[in-house]
Amino acid sequence: MEAEPSSSASSSDGTKTQKYNKVTTTLDLGFRDLCFTTGKGEKAKRILHKMSGAFKSGQLTAILGPSGAGKTSLMNILAGLKTCGVEGRVQVNGAERDLKNFRKRSAYITQKDHLLSNLTVDEYMLAAAHLKLGNGVSNKKKKSIIENVMTTLGLNETGQTRISCLSGGECKRLSIALELVNNPTILFLDEPTSGLDSSSSFQCVSLLRDLARSGRTVVTTIHQPSSRLLEHFDHLYIVAGGSCMYQGPVQSLVPYLHTMNLNCPSYHNPADFAMDIASGEYGDVLSRLVTGIENGRLIYQESPTPTLASPSLSHDTGFYDEDEDVNMLDGNKKNKKKDQTQNERLIYAAPFHTQVAVLLARTWRTIWREKMLTMLRFAAHIVVSILMGMLYWRVGDDAAVIYNNAGLLFFNQLFILFAAMMPTIVTFPLERKVLVREHLNHWYSLKAYYLAKTLADIPFQIVFPTLYLMTVYLMTNQPMSIERFGMLLAITICMSLVAQGIGLLVGAAFSIQVAVFVAPACAIPFLLFSGFFVNLNSIPPYMSWIADVSFFRYAFQGSMVATYGFDRPPLACSQAYCHFRYAQKFLEQFDLGQSSYYMSVVGLLIFFILIRVAGYVVLRFKLRHVRN
Numbered sequence: 176m177e178a179e180p181s182s183s184a185s186s187s188d189g190t191k192t193q194k195y196n197k198v199t200t201t202l203d204l205g206f207r208d209l210c211f212t213t214g215k216g217e218k219a220k221r222i223l224h225k226m227s228g229a230f231k232s233g234q235l236t237a238i239l240g241p242s243g244a245g246k247t248s249l250m251n252i253l254a255g256l257k258t259c260g261v262e263g264r265v266q267v268n269g270a271e272r273d274l275k276n277f278r279k280r281s282a283y284i285t286q287k288d289h290l291l292s293n294l295t296v297d298e299y300m301l302a303a304a305h306l307k308l309g310n311g312v313s314n315k316k317k318k319s320i321i322e323n324v325m326t327t328l329g330l331n332e333t334g335q336t337r338i339s340c341l342s343g344g345e346c347k348r349l350s351i352a353l354e355l356v357n358n359p360t361i362l363f364l365d366e367p368t369s370g371l372d373s374s375s376s377f378q379c380v381s382l383l384r385d386l387a388r389s390g391r392t393v394v395t396t397i398h399q400p401s402s403r404l405l406e407h408f409d410h411l412y413i414v415a416g417g418s419c420m421y422q423g424p425v426q427s428l429v430p431y432l433h434t435m436n437l438n439c440p441s442y443h444n445p446a447d448f449a450m451d452i453a454s455g456e457y458g459d460v461l462s463r464l465v466t467g468i469e470n471g472r473l474i475y476q477e478s479p480t481p482t483l484a485s486p487s488l489s490h491d492t493g494f495y496d497e498d499e500d501v502n503m504l505d506g507n508k509k510n511k512k513k514d515q516t517q518n519e520r521l522i523y524a525a526p527f528h529t530q531v532a533v534l535l536a537r538t539w540r541t542i543w544r545e546k547m548l549t550m551l552r553f554a555a556h557i558v559v560s561i562l563m564g565m566l567y568w569r570v571g572d573d574a575a576v577i578y579n580n581a582g583l584l585f586f587n588q589l590f591i592l593f594a595a596m597m598p599t600i601v602t603f604p605l606e607r608k609v610l611v612r613e614h615l616n617h618w619y620s621l622k623a624y625y626l627a628k629t630l631a632d633i634p635f636q637i638v639f640p641t642l643y644l645m646t647v648y649l650m651t652n653q654p655m656s657i658e659r660f661g662m663l664l665a666i667t668i669c670m671s672l673v674a675q676g677i678g679l680l681v682g683a684a685f686s687i688q689v690a691v692f693v694a695p696a697c698a699i700p701f702l703l704f705s706g707f708f709v710n711l712n713s714i715p716p717y718m719s720w721i722a723d724v725s726f727f728r729y730a731f732q733g734s735m736v737a738t739y740g741f742d743r744p745p746l747a748c749s750q751a752y753c754h755f756r757y758a759q760k761f762l763e764q765f766d767l768g769q770s771s772y773y774m775s776v777v778g779l780l781i782f783f784i785l786i787r788v789a790g791y792v793v794l795r796f797k798l799r800h801v802r803n
């Protein structure tokens with residue numbers, strides 16, 4: 176799809192607006208006898224009851240209805256986000272919808288604008304262009320498309336502004352702008368005016384109408400529009416109790432209700448009147464209205480004598496032959512198999528490595544701009560390392576205080592565990608919402624996101640533990656051996672990577688409130704079975720498996736062996752008698768005499784992989800769940 180240059184034009188209401196990029200193909204959406212049921216068996220609940228309807232290209236459609244009527248459910252089904260428990264047909268230009276291709280050609284703009292607050296508008300738009308247009312479009316062309324979209328959405332002045340500083344209306348326009356980069360043919364918007372003042376709502380709806388005029392099919396749910404706002408919609412679809420009580424032009428709503436002896440009082444907002452009827456305030460008239468419009472099978476049109484017109488769901492089939500793009504939307508074509516192979520390749524515009532590179536650059540930029548958190552993490556490692564150095568001053572080579580040193584080795588790993596895990600837990604649930612929005616709009620694959628996320632964090636999981644350990648190691652007078660320091664550092668970095676993976680897993684699975692409790696609570700048993708509090712051989716056999724699956728045990732064991740293993744010479748003794756001058760004897764005291772350092776590293780690496788895979792599976796499940 177090529178974007179055409181825009182130029183200024185005057186809209187019907189006289190305000191100066193832009194002419195939008197026209198779409199080269201138009202897609203009309205139709206649905207027949209749509210049912211949606213949640214739950215199973217006795218708990219099954221029917222939300223939508225055999226609804227039908229037709230939303231045409233070039234029109235701005237509003238789905239209206241009281242709270243709980245089923246607006247969002249209907250839109251999610253039409254957008255292809257909900258597929259479970261759905262019966263009935265959804266058609267595109269008269270042919271069965273092919274979901275994968277349909278999703279590629281449509282964009283879904285959620286009610287809340289989940290955006291990365293540390294990026295500027297320009298940076299966000301450029302990342303969107305790289306991901307949504309791929310490598311086939313030159314950088315120059317991408318910049319011109321971005322400029323075009325930003326001009327038409329009135330975002331030119333905000334290019335250098337961080338998202339955190341944008342107004343609510345600007346955020347909404349940016350959410351729309353990001354999806355317009357690849358010129359989608361169908362736009363779904365969930366309550367785009369919620370949280371906006373009347374002037375911003377008006378601007379937003381005017382913008383949507385102009386987008387529809389450029390050939391797009393624009394469908395939006397909306398709450399309580401004012402009569403001025405209502406006039407901007409071309410097509411109204413009113414839902415009440417999971418059925419359609421009106422479908423047709425805005426101007427025909429009052430005449431239709433009049434035919435059912437429901438007279439809208441003068442100077443009354445027709446939308447409010449329709450909402451009152453839908454809520455049952457005018458008695459049991461709903462079934463009459465639903466039957467009158469045949470539950471959306473008909474479109475009411477006012478002509479000299481009011482008539483009911485059947486919505487046209489079919490197009491001339493010759494249309495497909497002219498346009499390859501539309502051909503992809505037809506799930507019933509002869510060469511479906513060939514198309515499907517092609518579709519697989521076409522799911523994401525950018526190749527995998529470009530997706531990873533763009534996401535990596537974007538994640539680094541956001542981490543870098545998250546100055547407060549990054550500085551706090553840095554300061555925490557330095558301050559705690561100095562505190563530990565002072566508390567355990569020169570205990571490393573004194574057999575008289577050897578137990579203190581074991582405590583220090585244990586605490587080092589404990590600190591690294593929490594320092595790496597907690598920042599991820601508090602930041603990831605918010606980032607997850609951005610992932611859901613962008614992934615569902617086909618910006619990138621989950622694999623690319625997950626790989627970029629893992630890679631982006633690695634430098635921090637190396638630099639911070641290294642700074643911490645260097646300070647502690649020197650201040651506490653641990654053995655002056657590069658090999659031993661290197662081994663202890665390797666264990667500490669592995670621990671940091673595992674901890675960050677746990678943060679990601681828990682952050683992916685739970686909300687912040689739950690995650691901040693779950694993660695430390697789950698860590699406790701692993702700490703108890705680390706071999707520090709209870710010797711490994713003293714653990715009852717029926718519980719010893721917990722020690723085997725305790726990542727912390729491997730971190731503690733590795734630290735001890737790196738410090739006291741490998742034939743360490745006898746330690747100095749600051750008192751007349753020191754029981755543990757021989758390091759091997761001390762290791763045996765902890766049942767670590769035969770323990771292998773390398774097995775500890777392998778154990779931690781296995782945990783690293785398992786936890787990362789578990790995090791990926793949880794995220795995949797979450798994304799599927801959003802769709803269902």
Ligand SMILES: Nc1ncnc2c1ncn2[C@@H]1O[C@H](COP(=O)(O)OP(=O)(O)OP(=O)(O)O)[C@@H](O)[C@H]1O
Nearest residue numbers: 213214220222240241242243244245246247248249
């Ligand atoms: N997964 C689900 N499980 C159980 N009930 C559901 C589920 N999804 C939707 N519902 C129910 O279906 C009904 C319609 O929900 P929906 O979100 O579509 O309404 P809505 O018209 O968009 O409401 P609002 O304007 O308040 O957002 C509600 O009663 C809701 O509780």
